[in-house]
Amino acid sequence: MEVRVFFFLQGLVSMKNNFRWLADKSNLISICAVSTYLAMVFLSLFVKQDFLRFSAILFQISVSCTIILFLLVKLFKVQKKNKSMGILLGNKRNQMSTLMNMLPDMVWLTDDKGRYSRVNRVFADEIDLPESMILGKTSDQVWSRDTADKLSKYDDIVLSKNKTVQYEKSLKDANGNQGWLEIKKTPIVDDNKNIAGFIGIARDISGRKNAEDERKELAAHLRQSQKLEAIGTLAGGIAHDFNNILAAIMGYTEITISEITPDNPLFKRMERVLKAAHRGKDLVNQILTFSRQHEQQKQLVRMDLIVEEALALLCPIIPKSIQILSYNSGDVPTIYADPSQIHQVLMNLCTNSAYAMREKGGNLDLRIETCDLDESNRYIYEGLPSGKYVKLTVSDTGPGIDPRIANRIFEPFFTTKKLGEGSGMGLSVVHGIIKSLNGAIILTSEPDKGATFQIVIPKEEEVLKEEQLRSKLVSSGNERILFVDDEESIAEMAGEMLEKLGYEVISLQNSMEALDIFQKQHAKFNLVVTDLTMPFMSGEELAKEILSIRSDMPIIMCTGFSEVVSPEKAKKIGVKEYIMKPFLHEELAATIRKVLDTPSA
Ligand SMILES: Nc1ncnc2c1ncn2[C@@H]1O[C@H](COP(=O)(O)OP(=O)(O)OP(=O)(O)O)[C@@H](O)[C@H]1O
Ligand SMILES: [Mg+2]
Incomplete structure (x- = not known):
């Protein structure tokens, strides 16, 4: 009986043990096997015949052995499967590492607390730490504060809201270069649908960003150029007609002035009309230059020599509190341009700077160098074609x-x-001139840090000798000039300026003294420049005396607005040219050159 109970219990245990598997299988064969087994247990317990009982017990033993064997085989198979799964998982991990390391982007995985659980090589290289020292740490433990803030932005949203985020951030690399990253993060969800961490990818998009910036900059330049072009066309059209109107006003005013005496009440009014018309003419000239409708006398010129000359004109009029420094890289900066226009560019830029620094003083730097524009930098200069530039x-x-x-x-x-202090035409004239030379002008400035204007003009390869070029420049020279003006500041300034241009100058304030020197050394002078109104002896008297000593002596007369000298009167006195005060230094320099270069009749 004990033996039977034992077998019955053993039968139940094996049934219980195998029930799950059998239930899982739930196939017909399993059900049949179980039924047969139960029948055999019943037989072994309750059938009296020894043969049948013995057969049933034998069947039970054999079935139990089969089931045990089967279970052992199954267990073995499960273990084998687990092992191969482990190998497979290990392989997958390796494959993932290889994949992560092959990517050119920074890739990282974190746990649900934002601690790094895996990072790729680019990531580790970027921090310059081995992976082992990064794992388990949070971003603010391995990156600088600024970088960590940018890299870990939105981490909480990814981890708490199961959302994918994508954003762009600018970052400085180890060398301080500004770059751009596109960062994407997506949550990792485990089998139970819990967020186990996230995977992040950061891609370097500096190239794309730079290209976008370049495109934007070029578009802005284009818009600005088109706007100025449109204004130029409009203004230029009006300026031409206006010039003709002004010529008529000036001509008739001059005729009227020559026909009335200074005591006539109309005299002063006419003078005012003439003065205003002159200002109008200057303005029209500037508009024409800006709209590039001015006649240009282009020739090969050397920028360094024009700068030298402009500085000679500028130095005397710029306050001593402003220090002028000029630098020349040593290359020969030859360009094809109208020298007087380049002169104008320099004068406008430098006077603007001098005006800006008039109260506190400062430095004014002029640099000339040659440079190559290529695909990497030409967008800075309004997208000019690649090539050599000054x-x-x-x-x-x-x-x-x-x-x-x-x-x-x-x-x-x-x-x-x-x-009344300025017309606002200076820089537009500069812009017009530079555009007409196929160049570009750009401004870089920050409040309280000064202003920098960079101009690039195509470089000419033809190299001219210095003397050849000097003779082409409008206003320099080496002749001997006697300059007379009773106003101390004018006499001093003009003397200094003309000396800087290369002339030998004797500058005096007393017309009697001037005549005395001329009498003694008349052979040494090439030109006399004299003011009209002076005490003791007027400019007119001085001119007559000088011409009585040397009838071929060229004389330039400087007059104020209230001392208009008509061309006829000037001719009668015998002066070659007259210029109206207050004159610009470049105007004086150009008039001197004109007189000296005109052969005497
Ligand atoms: N170096 C500079 N520093 C500061 N501001 C400047 C400088 N150059 C130009 N500017 C600004 O640009 C404006 C325009 O300059 P622009 O030369 O065209 O005219 P302007 O100097 O005002 O008048 P004008 O040249 O007719 O005397 C100036 O009024 C000034 O505000
Ligand atoms: Mg100006």
Whole structure:
């Protein structure tokens, strides 16, 4: 009986043990096997015949053995499967590492607390730490604060809200270069649908960003150029007609003035008309230059020599509190341009800087160098074609230009000066000239850090000798000049300026003394420049005396607005040219050259 109970229990245990598997299988064969087994257990317990009982017990033993064997085989198979799964998982991990390391982007995985659980090689290289020292740490433990803030932005959203995020951030690399990253993070969800961490990818998009910036910059340049072009066309059209109107006003005013005496009440009024008309003419000239409708006398010129000459004119009029420094890289900066226009460019830029620094003083730097424009930098200069250029940089240490007005300064009539102090045409004229030379001008400025204007003009390969070029420049020379003006500041300034241009100058304030020197050394002088109104002896008297000593002596007369000398009167006195005060230094220099270069009749 004990034996039977034992077998019955054993039968139940094996049934219980195998029930799950059998239930899992739930196939017909399993059910049949179980039924047969139960029948055999019943037989072994309750059938009296020994043969049948013995057979049933034997069947039970054999079935139990089969089931045990079967279970053992199954267990073995499960273990084998687990092992191969382990190998497979291990392989997958390796494959993933290989894949992560092959990517050119930074890739990292974190746990649900944002601690790094895996990082790829690019990531480790970027921090310059081995992977083992990164794992288990959070971003602020391995990156600088700024970088960590940018890299870990939105981590909480990814981890708490199961959302994928994508954003762009600018970052500085180890060398301090500014770059851009596109960062994407997506959550990792485990089998129970819990967020186990996230996977992050950061891609370097600096190239794309730079290209976008370049495109934007070029588009802005284009818009600005088109705007100025349109204003130029409009203004240029009006200026031409206006010039003709002004010529008529000036001509008739001059005739009227020559026909009335200074005591006539109309005399003063006519003078005012003439003065205003002159100002109008200057303005029209500037508009014509800006709209590139001015006749240009282009020739090969050397930028360094024009700068030298402009500085000679500028130095005397620029306050001593402003230090002028000029630098020349040593290359021969030859360009094809109208020298007087380049002169104008320099004068306008430098006077703007001097005006900006008039109160506090500062430095005015002029640099000339040659440069190559290529695909990497030509977008900076309004997208000019690649090639060799001469670059002129004028920078000052003044208050700089407010970014809010920076894109307006090249517009004609834009000025921040008080009414009557400036026309606002200076930079528009500069812009027009540079454009007509197929060059570009760009401004870089920050408030309180001064302003820098960079000009690039195509470089000419033909190299001319210095003397050849000097003779082509408008206003320098080496002749001997007697300069007379009773006003001390004018006599001093003009003397200094003309000496800088290469002339030998004797500058005096007393006309009697001037006549005395001329009498003694008349053979040494090539030209006399004299003011008209002076005490003791007027310019007119001095001119007569000088011409009585040397009838071929060229004389230039400087007159004020209230001392208009008509061409007829000037001719009668015997002076070659007259210029109206206050004159620009370049105007004086150009008039001197004109007189000296005109052969005497
Ligand atoms: N170096 C500079 N520093 C600061 N501001 C400047 C400088 N150069 C130009 N600007 C600004 O640009 C404006 C326009 O200059 P632009 O030369 O065209 O006219 P302007 O100097 O005002 O008048 P004008 O040249 O007719 O005397 C100036 O009024 C000034 O606000
Ligand atoms: Mg100006």
